[in-house]
Amino acid sequence: xxxxxxxxxxxxxxxxxxxxxxxxxxxxxxxxxxxxxxxxxxxxxxxxxxxxxxxxxxxxxxxxxxxxxxxxxxxxxxxxxxxxxxxxxxxxxxxxxxxxxxxxxxxxxxxxxxxxxxxxxxxxxxxxxxxxxxxxxxxxxxxxxxxxxxxxxxxxxxxxxxxxxxxxxxxxxxxxxxxxxxxxxxxxxxxxxxxxxxxxxxxxxxxxxxxxxxxxxxxxxxxxxxxxxxxxxxxxxxxxxxxxxxxxxxxxxxxxxxxxx
Amino acid sequence: xxxxxxxxxxxxxxxxxxxxxxxxxxxxxxxxxxxxxxxxxxxxxxxxxxxxxxxxxxxxxxxxxxxxxxxxxxxxxxxxxxxxxxxxxxxxxxxxxxxxxxxxxxxxxxxxxxxxxxxxxxxxxxxxxxxxxxxxxxxxxxxxxxxxxxxxxxxxxxxxxxxxxxxxxxxxxxxxxxxxxxxxxxxxxxxxxxxxxxxxxxxxxxxxxxxxxxxxxxxxxxxxxxxxxxxxxxxxxxxxxxxxxxxxxxxxxxxxxxxxx
DNA sequence: AACTAAGTTCCAATATTTGAAACTAAAATT
DNA sequence: AATTTTAGTTTCAAATATTGGAACTTAGTT
Numbered sequence: 001x002x003x004x005x006x007x008x009x010x011x012x013x014x015x016x017x018x019x020x021x022x023x024x025x026x027x028x029x030x031x032x033x034x035x036x037x038x039x040x041x042x043x044x045x046x047x048x049x050x051x052x053x054x055x056x057x058x059x060x061x062x063x064x065x066x067x068x069x070x071x072x073x074x075x076x077x078x079x080x081x082x083x084x085x086x087x088x089x090x091x092x093x094x095x096x097x098x099x100x101x102x103x104x105x106x107x108x109x110x111x112x113x114x115x116x117x118x119x120x121x122x123x124x125x126x127x128x129x130x131x132x133x134x135x136x137x138x139x140x141x142x143x144x145x146x147x148x149x150x151x152x153x154x155x156x157x158x159x160x161x162x163x164x165x166x167x168x169x170x171x172x173x174x175x176x177x178x179x180x181x182x183x184x185x186x187x188x189x190x191x192x193x194x195x196x197x198x199x200x201x202x203x204x205x206x207x208x209x210x211x212x213x214x215x216x217x218x219x220x221x222x223x224x225x226x227x228x229x230x231x232x233x234x235x236x237x238x239x240x241x242x243x244x245x246x247x248x249x250x251x252x253x254x255x256x257x258x259x260x261x
Numbered sequence: 262x263x264x265x266x267x268x269x270x271x272x273x274x275x276x277x278x279x280x281x282x283x284x285x286x287x288x289x290x291x292x293x294x295x296x297x298x299x300x301x302x303x304x305x306x307x308x309x310x311x312x313x314x315x316x317x318x319x320x321x322x323x324x325x326x327x328x329x330x331x332x333x334x335x336x337x338x339x340x341x342x343x344x345x346x347x348x349x350x351x352x353x354x355x356x357x358x359x360x361x362x363x364x365x366x367x368x369x370x371x372x373x374x375x376x377x378x379x380x381x382x383x384x385x386x387x388x389x390x391x392x393x394x395x396x397x398x399x400x401x402x403x404x405x406x407x408x409x410x411x412x413x414x415x416x417x418x419x420x421x422x423x424x425x426x427x428x429x430x431x432x433x434x435x436x437x438x439x440x441x442x443x444x445x446x447x448x449x450x451x452x453x454x455x456x457x458x459x460x461x462x463x464x465x466x467x468x469x470x471x472x473x474x475x476x477x478x479x480x481x482x483x484x485x486x487x488x489x490x491x492x493x494x495x496x497x498x499x500x501x502x503x504x505x506x507x508x509x510x511x512x513x514x515x516x517x518x519x520x521x522x
Numbered sequence: 523a524a525c526t527a528a529g530t531t532c533c534a535a536t537a538t539t540t541g542a543a544a545c546t547a548a549a550a551t552t
Numbered sequence: 553a554a555t556t557t558t559a560g561t562t563t564c565a566a567a568t569a570t571t572g573g574a575a576c577t578t579a580g581t582t
Contacts, residue, residue: 008310008311008314008315009271009311010270010271010272011271011272011275011308011311011312011315012311012314012315014272014275015315015317015332018336019336021339022335022336022339022340025339025342025343026343027343047272049269050269050270050272050273051272053269053273054269054272054273054276055371055372056276067340067343068336068337068339068340068343069340070340070345070369070371070376070378071276071371071372072333072336072337072339072340073337073340073341073345073371073376073378073393073394074283074371074374074376074394074396075279075280075283075329075333075337076329076333076334076336076337076338076340076394077337077393077394077395077396078282078283078286078329078333078394079283079328079329079330079331079333079334079337080334080394081286082286082287082288082328082329084331084334108331110316110331110332110334110335111316111332113335115331115334115335117331117334132334132338133334133335133337133338133339133341134338135335135338
C-alpha cells in the first residue's frame with residue numbers, strides 16, 4: 001500500500017476529531033464521541049485533551065461536554081478575510097443583488113460540500129454571518145452542481161464519490177448517473193439550475209467562477225422562491241449572473257488560487 | 262524539566278504554525294515563515310504540508326504561498342453557533358443597542374486577547390460578519406479590562422503576562438502596574454471604561470458577563486465616538502448595560518461554560 | 523555556464539504516540 | 553448501605569511517527 005487512505009499522522013487524527021465534534025452540532029460527551037470514533041479510548045481521550053488545551057475545543061467541566069473552541073473563530077476570521085473569494089467578490093455580489101433584486105450567494109467547495117462564504121440580500125442584510133460558513137450538499141444545489149460540472153475529471157470523480165445522494169425533495173437527482181448527465185448539460189450550458197432539489201420552494205441559477213485558465217474557484221447564484229418566480233424568470237438573469245462570475249474570476253486570477261484536492 | 266513550557270506534541274506545533282500563518286494576514290511563502298519559525302526547515306515544511314492536506318491551510322501552487330484554509334470557516338461556523346455566547350446574547354444585545362442607540366459589542370477572551378464574537382449597531386447592520394472573529398488587545402479595551410478585572414488571580418496573572426502594553430494612544434495604560442491599579446478599581450466599580458486607550462476618538466463602557474458563581478464568561482460594551490458623547494454620558498447608560506450583562510450571564514449559566522486556561 | 527537561493531527528500535536517532543489493561547470516581551441498581 | 557455498572561482517567565512497554573542535519577533538486581540570478 002502506498003498513499004495511505006487518509007489521515008496524516010497525529011495532526012490528521014486531531015482534525016478528524018474536530019470534524020466529529022463539529023458534526024454533533026452541540027456540546028457532546030466523551031462517551032458519545034467514543035461510540036462512533038475510529039480511535040481507541042485513550043487515544044481519543046488524549047486528542048480531546050490536546051485540542052482543548054489548544055483552544056480548538058472548549059470543555060465544560062460542569063457538564064463534561066466538549067464543543068468547538070473559540071480559537072477557531074479567530075483563525076477563521078483570517079481565513080474568511082484573506083483566503084476566500086469574499087474580499088474580491090463582495091462589490092460584484094452587492095451590485096448583482098441590487099440589479100436583480102434577489103438574494104445572491106457566493107460559495108466555494110470544501111471536501112465534497114458546498115460552503116457558503118458570503119450572501120447578500122437586498123431586503124434583509126441580517127443573516128450574513130449566520131450564512132457564512134454554512135455547508136450544503138454539492139449534488140443538489142445550484143452552486144454545487146455549477147462547481148462540480150467544471151472540475152477536472154479527477155476532482156469530479158473524487159467529489160462524486162463523496163455525495164450522499166439523499167433525496168431531499170422529489171426533484172433531487174438522487175443517483176450518480178442522473179447527476180453526471182445533468183453535469184454534462186451544465187457544462188454545455190454554462191449555468192446550473194436548482195429546481196427545488198435541496199429545499200422545497202427554493203430555486204436558483206448558478207454560475208461557476210472560472211479563472212482564465214478554466215479552473216473553478218467557486219460559484220455565484222441568484223436564489224429565489226417559487227411563489228415569486230419560475231425557472232424561466234431566472235433564465236433571464238443569466239447574462240447578469242455570468243458577467244458577475246466573470247468579473248470575480250478575472251480578479252481572483254491575479255490574487256490567489258486556493259487548492260482543493 | 263517537567264511540564265513543558267507550552268505545546269502539546271505535534272498537534273500543538275501544527276496549531277502554532279496555523280497561528281503564524283494567520284498572523285501574516287496575507288498569503289505567505291515558505292521561506293518567510295521559516296525566517297521566524299522556531300522549527301527547523303523540514304519540520305516546518307512537513308507541518309505545512311499536513312495542514313494543507315487537511316484543508317486548514319490553502320496553498321497556491323502558482324505563487325507558492327500559504328494562506329488560511331477554507332475548512333476553518335466551516336469549523337468556526339460551528340464554534341460560533343454553538344460554543345460562543347452569541348446564541349444566548351443576541352436578543353439582549355439587540356435590545357440594548359436599540360435602547361441606547363449606540364453600537365454594542367459582545368466579546369470573549371482567547372489566549373490573552375479580546376475576541377469580538379458579535380456586534381450590533383442600530384444604524385448600520387453591515388459589518389457584523391466583518392467584526393466577528395476580530396481580535397483586540399486585552400489591556401486597552403473596555404471589554405478586555407472588564408474581563409481581566411473579574412478573572413481568578415491565576416488566570417489574571419497568566420493573561421497580564423501575555424499583554425504587549427504597547428501605547429496605541431497617549432491614554433493607553435502602557436505598563437502592568439497602571440493596569441493592575443485600574444483593574445482593582447474596575448472590580449470595585451463593576452464596569453470598565455475605555456478612554457480612547459485603543460483608538461483615538463473611540464470610548465466605551467463595558468461590563469463583564471458573570472455566571473451566578475462569579476465566573477467571567479465574556480463582556481458587553483457600549484461604544485461610541487468622542488464627537489458624539491463623553492464618558493459622563495456613557496456613565497448614564499450603566500444600569501442598562503449591567504442589566505443586559507446580567508441577563509446574558511444568567512442564561513449562559515444553564516447553557517454552557519467554556520474554559521480558558 | 524556558473525552561482526545562489528528556495529524548496530524538497532533521506533534516513534538513522536529520538537521522542538511521541540499508542541492501546542490493552544488496570545484503575546478510580548460517579549451513577550445506578552439491588 | 554453494599555454492590556454492580558458505567559464513565560472517565562492513568563499506566564507503561566511496544567510500536568510508530570516525528571525529528572533535523574545534511575544532501576539533493578529545482579528555479580532563479582549574475
